[in-house]
Amino acid sequence: xxxxxxxxxxxxxxxxxxxxxxxxLKPVTYGGVDAGxxxxxxxxxFEPNNLAILWRTVVYSLAxxxxxxxxxxxxxYVISVAGKWKNFLVxxxxxxxxxxxxxxxxxxxxxxxxxxxxxxxxxxxxLISEPLPLMPSVLAVMVGLVSGFxxxxxxxxxxxxxxLDPSLLEAAEVLGARPFxxxxxxxxxLSMPGVVAGSLLVFIPSLGSFVTTDLLGGGxxxxxxxxxxxxxxKVGNWPFGSAASFVMMSMVLVAVLYYLRxxxxxxxxxx
Amino acid sequence: MKGRALPPWLIAITAAVYAFLxxxxxxxxxxxxxxxxxxxxxxxxxxxxxxxxxxxxxxEALWVSLEVGIASTVLSAVLGTLLAMGLARHRFAGRTVMExxxxxxxxxxxxxxxxxxxxxxxxxxxxxxxxxxxxLKIIIAHVAFNIxxxxxVVRARLEGMDRNLEEAxxxxxxxxxxxxxxxxxxxxxxxxxxxxxxxxxxxxxxxxITSLLTGAGSSTLPILVYNMAAKNIEPTINAIxxxxxxxxxxxxxxxxxxxxxxxxxx
Numbered sequence: 020x021x022x023x024x025x026x027x028x029x030x031x032x033x034x035x036x037x038x039x040x041x042x043x044l045k046p047v048t049y050g051g052v053d054a055g056x057x058x059x060x061x062x063x064x065f066e067p068n069n070l071a072i073l074w075r076t077v078v079y080s081l082a083x084x085x086x087x088x089x090x091x092x093x094x095x096y097v098i099s100v101a102g103k104w105k106n107f108l109v110x111x112x113x114x115x116x117x118x119x120x121x122x123x124x125x126x127x128x129x130x131x132x133x134x135x136x137x138x139x140x141x142x143x144x145x146l147i148s149e150p151l152p153l154m155p156s157v158l159a160v161m162v163g164l165v166s167g168f169x170x171x172x173x174x175x176x177x178x179x180x181x182x183l184d185p186s187l188l189e190a191a192e193v194l195g196a197r198p199f200x201x202x203x204x205x206x207x208x209l210s211m212p213g214v215v216a217g218s219l220l221v222f223i224p225s226l227g228s229f230v231t232t233d234l235l236g237g238g239x240x241x242x243x244x245x246x247x248x249x250x251x252x253k254v255g256n257w258p259f260g261s262a263a264s265f266v267m268m269s270m271v272l273v274a275v276l277y278y279l280r281x282x283x284x285x286x287x288x289x290x
Numbered sequence: 291m292k293g294r295a296l297p298p299w300l301i302a303i304t305a306a307v308y309a310f311l312x313x314x315x316x317x318x319x320x321x322x323x324x325x326x327x328x329x330x331x332x333x334x335x336x337x338x339x340x341x342x343x344x345x346x347x348x349x350e351a352l353w354v355s356l357e358v359g360i361a362s363t364v365l366s367a368v369l370g371t372l373l374a375m376g377l378a379r380h381r382f383a384g385r386t387v388m389e390x391x392x393x394x395x396x397x398x399x400x401x402x403x404x405x406x407x408x409x410x411x412x413x414x415x416x417x418x419x420x421x422x423x424x425x426l427k428i429i430i431a432h433v434a435f436n437i438x439x440x441x442x443v444v445r446a447r448l449e450g451m452d453r454n455l456e457e458a459x460x461x462x463x464x465x466x467x468x469x470x471x472x473x474x475x476x477x478x479x480x481x482x483x484x485x486x487x488x489x490x491x492x493x494x495x496x497x498x499i500t501s502l503l504t505g506a507g508s509s510t511l512p513i514l515v516y517n518m519a520a521k522n523i524e525p526t527i528n529a530i531x532x533x534x535x536x537x538x539x540x541x542x543x544x545x546x547x548x549x550x551x552x553x554x555x556x
Contacts, residue, residue: 023373023437024388030434031395034406041409051416090307097296097304110546115311117542119495121512122531125519126314129321129329129528136317139329166311219397227399230497234519244401251405251502261409264402275397 042261050255060262069246076243077270079157080225083164084172087221088214090165091172095213096206098173099180109177116170124163124234131159131235155237163231171220179213180206212285219278223271243267315535322528338529348514348530355511358425359494362432367486369433370440371478377441378448395438404502407431411503424504431503432493439492440485447481480548487545491538 042060045053063069098108115123130136131154138150153159183206191201229244243263250260325335342348377389395403411427414420422430455477459469475482497512504513511534518527 021376023369023376023441024391026369026433027373027391027395027437030407030410030430031403032391034410035398035402037413038402038406038409050412090303090310093300093303094307097300100296111308111312114539114542115315117491117538118315119512119515119531119534119538121495121497121515121519122318122534123315125515125527125531126318128519129318130314134329136321136329143330166314169307169311223397223399227401229401230516234516244399247401247405248502251408257409257412260405264405267399268402271397271399 038261038264041258042265044258046256046258048255050251050257052257057258060259061266063259063262064266072241072243072246073266075240076226076267079160079164079240079242080222083161083168083225084218084222086161086165087169087172088218091169091217092176092214095173095176095180095210098177099183112170112173112177115166120167120230123167124231127159127163127166128154128234131162154235155239157236157240159235160232160240163235164225164228167228167231168221168224171224172217175216175220176210176213179210183209212282215278215281215285219274222274226267226270226274318528319532319535322525322532324525327525338524338526339533341524341526342529342533345526347509348511351509351511351514354425354509355494358428358432358510359490362429362436362493363486363490365429365433366436366440366489367482370437370485370489371444371482373437374441374444374448375474378445392438392441395435396442400435400496400498401502403431403435404499407434407499408502427503428500428510431499432489432496435499436489436492439488440482443485443488444478444481447478451477483545483548487541491541 041052043056043058045055045057047053064073094108094112098105098112101108128135132138133150133152133154135154137153138147141147142150187205187209188201191205196204226242227244229242229248232240232242232245243266247260247263247267250256250263254260321329322338323334323336324331325337326332373392377385377392407427407430411422414422451474456469456473459473460466464472495512496510497516500510501513501516509517515527515530515534518524518530
């Protein structure tokens with residue numbers, strides 16, 4: 020097991036520590052770092068435009084998680100009771116997950132851009148004369164994020180619904196619970212581990228996304244990921260880019276800690 | 291859970307979600323056969339596929355992607371499996387720390403892996419005078435990212451395995467190495483395969499890390515597709531996308547068939 024550990028330390032953990040150190044150093048023009056301790060890069064996140072980027076990243080990622088939950092829960096439920104269709108539906112759900120992310124993003128662009136399929140069809144039907152401004156937009160970014168991460172929501176919920184003991188539902192029914200009450204008081208609480216895990220698996224990549232926001236949102240939806248990429252690839256201010264990465268990481272950490280607490284609570288209740 | 295009649299609205303929502311996930315891709319595929327540079331349908335053609343065959347850059351990118359994918363998959367499958375066995379089978383100081391370390395890459399956004407390695411390799415170049423070839427950088431990064439996924443998948447398989455089989459083999463006279471290859475590995479094989487498949491797909495699909503590490507340098511297939519998508523030029527990109535889609539679907543289907551119905555034999 021030693022080589023694997025060394026690899027993880029050398030090319031995963033140490034670079035992260037490096038970057039953490041770099042976030043307190045002085046920038047060099049066109050990339051690189053210089054000696055000298057400073058907090059200034061982190062303080063820049065209190066500037067209004069950077070605060071706006073943080074706010075947008077968190078709010079949109081939460082919205083994406085909520086939409087995935089709303090769309091994904093019914094699907095997971097249907098799969099769990101689908102009988103002989105189960106394997107096929109699981110296959111349909113994981114297929115996009117295995118499909119190239121760039122290809123899926125391009126498919127959305129192909130539908131939504133000014134000269135895309137939707138606008139062309141609507142114009143051909145004479146319903147609109149000018150193309151609708153579908154893309155770049157917040158809507159397009161949401162479509163991209165939700166369709167990208169939905170499988171991460173469906174699968175954990177499906178797994179926890181699978182484990183649900185049907186006799187509990189029968190018991191609830193015998194005791195006079197109506198379908199709605201059976202759902203809110205039996206099914207939903209018992210599937211919470213899946214809901215929490217799925218939400219984490221959607222929220223984290225959403226926080227870190229920059230390709231989707233770039234291609235589908237243009238300049239309108241700058242996420243913190245775009246800021247990081249910009250600092251490293253264009254502006255060349257590596258320390259500020261590093262600080263932005265750790266601001267992102269701290270948001271991820273909050274989500275993970277929340278997840279762990281919920282999981283421990285659930286385990287304590289189960290025991 | 292099983293068999294109750296589903297309310298129609300629930301089925302409608304599910305159908306709508308699957309339509310939302312799959313229709314964009316189906317439209318993309320359909321238009322790869324459209325005999326026009328624009329989205330008005332002008333008739334069926336294979337000409338975009340013929341044009342693909344003439345693009346040398348495409349084959350170069352495909353080749354780079356395959357090389358990177360195979361190299362990083364083999365490395366991460368071997369390292370990840372060993373790590374999983376070490377974690378599952380041995381008690382040692384720092385084991386809990388190691389276990390948490392394995393989960394860090396899973397919750398770290400890809401972009402952080404990319405930029406932190408960009409810093410590390412930048413330091414290699416500027417202060418140590420070591421400039422690694424772009425392809426090696428990508429492989430190192432992909433392995434660092436994928437070891438954990440292999441470890442987690444293989445470990446899940448290990449947990450369900452019966453150690454007694456190995457001990458029985460050794461009592462019957464097999465040495466430790468023979469027991470490992472003849473008893474442990476065959477039982478672990480489906481886990482290793484699914485871990486490797488996950489690693490290969492993530493490597494083959496990766497745009498984020500590669501683009502950060504190589505800039506304009508050695509281009510993989512996702513980078514080529516991204517550049518074409520950003521410029522949104524010719525319909526050949528629909529054709530490339532279709533080829534990638536069909537390729538991954540077949541790969542997933544084949545691996546499903548390979549790994550399915552192989553429960554642990556006790």
